[in-house]
Amino acid sequence: MQSYAVLYEPSGRVLIARKFDLGYFFFEHGVGRVKTAGQVLNGAGKTALPGGKIDPGESIAAAAHREFREETGVDIATAVPTVQVAQHSFGAYGAGYFRVGAAEFDTLAMRIATVTLPAGEQAAAAIRNRTINNYAGIHARFPAAPPSNELQYSFTWDVTDPMDWQQIQQLQHDRDTNWYHAVLVHLRVNLIGVPVY
Template sequence: MSPDERVAHWGDPWDGPWPRNPARPIVRHLHAVPATAYQGLVMRFDSGARDRVTATRRQQTVTNFAYAVLHDETGRVFVGTKYQRGYYFSGNSSGVRRAGTELNLAGLSALPGGKIEEGETIQDAAEREFHEETGEQIRNIDMVRRVHDHRWLVEGGNGRFYGAAYFRVDQDSFNWLVNSIVNVNLPAGRRAQAAIIAGQITAYDQVHPNFPDAPFCNELATGFVLNVRKAADQQTIDAWPDSIAWYRNILRHLDRLLAQ
C-alpha cells in the first residue's frame, strides 16, 4: 500500500441497521491511520465489498473535529447544553459580542469539542476544547486513569472525520470536576455574559480579571450527567436528533469500551 492510501473498515454495530436510514449519514471507523493523514481524504468503495472502503489523499483541505468525553468507570459521562447565543470567544477578532452570536446547534446537548487545529492530535484538540468550554484543564489533572481515542469518517464529507478522546477518572474526581464545571465555572460564564450585555465589559481581556472562573468560550449554558450503562439514559441518547448523531456514536462507543 502506498503512503497515499489508507483503508477504513466498517466496525461499529451501533452505526445502525442495514439498510440504513437515508436521512442519516453513513459513519465508518478509521483504524491505524494517523490523524494527520486525514487531511484531504477521498473515500470510494472497493468493488464487490460493502465492508471495505479506500481513502485516498488529495490536495483539498478539510475541517475535522474532536470531542472530549469525561467519564468514570461506572459509565457516567459529562454532557453540556449549548446556549442559544454566545457573547465572548477566545481567539475571536472582536472577543465579545454585546448582541451575541447564534451558536451552531444552539440549545442542544453537546460534548465539549470543536475543530482540530493544524498539528493537533484528537487528544490535543479534545483537551484544548474541554478547557475552553468548561474552564477545567484535563492535561493537568493527575486523576486521569485512562485515555482512549477513536475516529469516524462520514460519507460525503470529502474525507472529513470526527474523533473523540475518552478521559476516564475515578468517581470522586468525576464528582469534583462536574461540580466545579456546573456550580462554579458555568455560572461565572453567565455572569460575564450578563456584564457584556449590560455594556460593563467591552473587550475579551476584561472577562477573566472580573470573572476568573468563567470558561474561555461562552458556549455551554449548563452541564449534566448521563450514564451510558443505564437503559433510561441510553433511551435519552437514542432520542437525540439526527443533527447531533455523532454524539450518539461517541457515547455508544463509550458503552462498548466499558464492557471490555
C-alpha cells in the same frame, strides 16, 4: 475535522452539556474576542459534548483536551493526577475519551456545574449589559469563567442506565446531535464494555 471531549468514569457516567443559543465570548487560536450582540452557536440550545475544530498538527485527543478546557474552564490534565486517554476517529469527526476515577469525576462535574459555567453566564450577562466590552475584562471580573461561553449548563448521564440510554438514543435522530450518539455508543461498547441491545 471536529473533535469532541468525553469526560467519563469507569462505571459509565459521562459529562454532558446544553449549549446556549448565543455565545458572547470566545477564545480561538490564542486570541479572545467578545461579541456584544451574541453569536448564534452551532447546535444552539441542544445537548452537546465540548468540542470543536482540530487545529493543524493536533491529534484528536489533544484537540478534545483543548476544547474541553476552552468550553468548561477546567484543564483535565492538571486537575486530575491520573487520566487514561483514548481517541477514536469516526471519519469526519473524532473523540477524545478521558477516563478519571469516580471521585475525580464528581469533583470536576461539580466544579463545572456550580463554578465555571455559572461564572461564564455572569460574564455573558455583563457583556450584554455593556459593563464588559473587551475580553480581558471577562476574567478580571469573573476569573472562574471558561475561555469561551458556549455551554449553558452541564449534567451527567450514565451510558449503562436504561433511562439515560433512551435519551442518548434520541440524539441519533437530530442532525445537530447524531455524532454525539455515535461517540457515546463507542464509549459504552468499546470503553465501558456494555453491549447495545
